[in-house]
Amino acid sequence: xxxxxxxxxxxxxxxxxxxxxxxxxxxxxxxxxxxxxxxxxxxxxxxxxxxxxxxxxxxxxxxxxxxxxxxxxxxxxxxxxxxxxxxxxxxxxxxxxxxxxxxxxxxxxxxxxxxxxxxxxxxxxxxxxxxxxxxxxxxxxxxxxxxxxxxxxxxxxxxxxxxxxxxxxxxxxxxxxxxxxxxxxxxxxxxxxxxxxxxxxxxxxxxxxxxxxxxxxxxxxxxxxxxxxxxxxxxxxxxxxxxxxxxxxxxxxxxxxxxxxxxxxxxxxxxxxxxxxxxxxxxxxxxxxxxxxxxxxxxxxxxxxxxxxxxxxxxxxxxxxxxxxxxxxxxxxxxxxxxxxxxxxxxxxxxxxxxxxxxxxxxxxxxxxxxxxxxxxxxxxxxxxxxxxxxxxxxxxxxxxxxxxxxxxxxxxx
Amino acid sequence: xxxxxxxxxxxxxxxxxxxxxxxxxxxxxxxxxxxxxxxxxxxxxxxxxxxxxxxxxxxxxxxxxxxxxxxxxxxxxxxxxxxxxxxxxxxxxxxxxxxxxxxxxxxxxxxxxxxxxxxxxxxxxxxxxxxxxxxxxxxxxxxxxxxxxxxxxx
Numbered sequence: 300x301x302x303x304x305x306x307x308x309x310x311x312x313x314x315x316x317x318x319x320x321x322x323x324x325x326x327x328x329x330x331x332x333x334x335x336x337x338x339x340x341x342x343x344x345x346x347x348x349x350x351x352x353x354x355x356x357x358x359x360x361x362x363x364x365x366x367x368x369x370x371x372x373x374x375x376x377x378x379x380x381x382x383x384x385x386x387x388x389x390x391x392x393x394x395x396x397x398x399x400x401x402x403x404x405x406x407x408x409x410x411x412x413x414x415x416x417x418x419x420x421x422x423x424x425x426x427x428x429x430x431x432x433x434x435x436x437x438x439x440x441x442x443x444x445x446x447x448x449x450x451x452x453x454x455x456x457x458x459x460x461x462x463x464x465x466x467x468x469x470x471x472x473x474x475x476x477x478x479x480x481x482x483x484x485x486x487x488x489x490x491x492x493x494x495x496x497x498x499x500x501x502x503x504x505x506x507x508x509x510x511x512x513x514x515x516x517x518x519x520x521x522x523x524x525x526x527x528x529x530x531x532x533x534x535x536x537x538x539x540x541x542x543x544x545x546x547x548x549x550x551x552x553x554x555x556x557x558x559x560x561x562x563x564x565x566x567x568x569x570x571x572x573x574x575x576x577x578x579x580x581x582x583x584x585x586x587x588x589x590x591x592x593x594x595x596x597x598x599x600x601x602x603x604x605x606x607x608x609x610x611x612x613x614x615x616x617x618x619x620x621x622x623x624x625x626x627x628x629x630x631x632x633x634x635x636x637x638x639x640x641x642x643x644x645x646x647x648x649x650x651x652x653x654x655x656x657x658x659x660x661x662x663x664x665x666x667x668x669x670x671x672x673x674x675x676x677x678x679x680x681x682x683x684x685x686x687x688x689x690x691x692x693x694x695x696x697x698x699x700x701x702x703x704x705x706x707x708x709x710x711x712x713x
Numbered sequence: 714x715x716x717x718x719x720x721x722x723x724x725x726x727x728x729x730x731x732x733x734x735x736x737x738x739x740x741x742x743x744x745x746x747x748x749x750x751x752x753x754x755x756x757x758x759x760x761x762x763x764x765x766x767x768x769x770x771x772x773x774x775x776x777x778x779x780x781x782x783x784x785x786x787x788x789x790x791x792x793x794x795x796x797x798x799x800x801x802x803x804x805x806x807x808x809x810x811x812x813x814x815x816x817x818x819x820x821x822x823x824x825x826x827x828x829x830x831x832x833x834x835x836x837x838x839x840x841x842x843x844x845x846x847x848x849x850x851x852x853x854x855x856x857x858x859x860x861x862x863x864x865x866x867x
Contacts, residue, residue: 650837651722666753
């Protein structure tokens with residue numbers, strides 16, 4: 300049921316937080332990987348080894364230790380670039396995906412958007428790809444327009460087409476895989492539409508890069524963002540992968556150390572990319588960690604990861620589909636969706652459900668998932684969400700089903 | 714030791730959740746306040762009618778989990794008939810209980826005392842406080858004549 304050579308149990312054994320809970324006889328059915336992933340020992344060990352063996356500030360240091368730190372830091376960047384097929388010099392580290400979007404919104408948007416210009420995003424964006432654009436639109440007089448979500452949770456591309464044809468659209472922001480609906484959006488087609496209309500594009504790949512093969516050139520965006528902590532890596536590091544010339548044309552976002560070529564009392568000049576966008580001492584151990592995570596994923600094989608998750612997501616849909624009265628959001632066809640599955644029970648609030656299944660060691664998320672425009676479009680204040688990853692087993696999914704049954708019994712609705 | 718689920722979901726809480734008291738809206742509220750819980754997106758509206766310096770009637774509407782809905786029901790039941798000053802005193806006592814302090818002896822919280830277990834589930838404290846903070850907001854806005862005219866919602 301999983302990809303050739305892929306063994307979720309072996310991955311689980313690599314992840315201390317899960318392996319130790321298993322060993323203690325209180326196994327975790329951790330189904331909240333869309334919020335953050337658990338970390339394999341290899342990632343933790345690489346970060347620990349950096350501090351124990353190679354800690355120094357990166358770049359410019361002439362002694363061997365500083366050279367070693369720089370080498371490990373840049374090796375992290377190279378691994379991340381290899382995972383997504385981006386050019387290392389056009390692969391910028393930020394503190395998370397939100398900050399990576401802000402780099403583009405401020406460094407590009409603030410300087411290029413004019414009053415009346417339009418930024419198009421979609422109703423299924425995470426707040427991280429909405430709010431920075433709203434802020435910059437407020438400062439420039441540009442407008443933010445939304446592509447609606449229709450049918451079983453897909454984008455109404457006719458609206459995008461109309462906006463591109465009739466409005467001065469300068470930027471199209473779209474999420475690759477919805478963190479709520481699981482929908483896989485046709486990003487290659489969307490970025491082509493944007494380019495044909497003379498607009499730039501930014502793809503939020505936070506929920507795709509960790510889970511499926513993603514090749515920067517195939518996505519076709521000018522900018523693509525994702526985050527370390529959802530892909531087996533640490534918190535505190537995110538990635539902006541960009542088209543080299545688009546990035547090179549941009550002025551800095553944050554100013555400070557590291558990002559300059561020269562600083563004089565009458566003005567400063569900027570370092571080359573990517574360092575121009577990495578002001579201050581960077582998150583060095585985190586870069587080492589995200590690099591180790593990228594290597595771990597590549598060793599598993601992203602095709603295998605995708606096959607494993609497709610099978611598990613099918614099981615999630617089956618288990619949830621068997622619950623009386625449940626509403627499950629997003630595409631039914633597992634080929635058209637990633638692993639996040641959101642659902643509502645008619646008579647148990649998401650908060651209560653998440654609290655009650657926690658009794659059985661089942662971790663699911665309840666809330667608006669930082670996607671309030673989408674929640675309004677679905678007509679619910681909140682949903683419960685289960686999301687699988689490389690260490691998720693069929694047993695975890697079955698335990699979710701059993702825990703929901705027991706929660707319903709507890710609330711007297713079974 | 715992890716708190717048990719029984720500390721959170723006591724029988725009386727589920728009873729209020731399934732058959733909430735004072736659920737709905739008032740036709741002629743003196744003041745009406747809407748509050749939301751940014752964490753979960755839940756929203757509650759509290760309508761208050763004041764007569765002769767007392768809370769003559771109170772209603773709550775909106776969406777929420779068992780904790781926020783039962784807390785609204787328990788609060789409404791307790792507060793009808795009280796002066797705004799007495800009500801604000803109870804609200805403050807309840808807020809302190811939600812943050813783990815013991816209930817003061819001289820303040821009657823009624824069924825809401827069953828919510829004391831929520832203090833051990835930090836993620837749910839906001840749920841329990843939602844309606845109570847809405848009422849506090851409503852009563853304080855009536856105290857301020859500029860705010861009281863025509864009610865308000867925020």
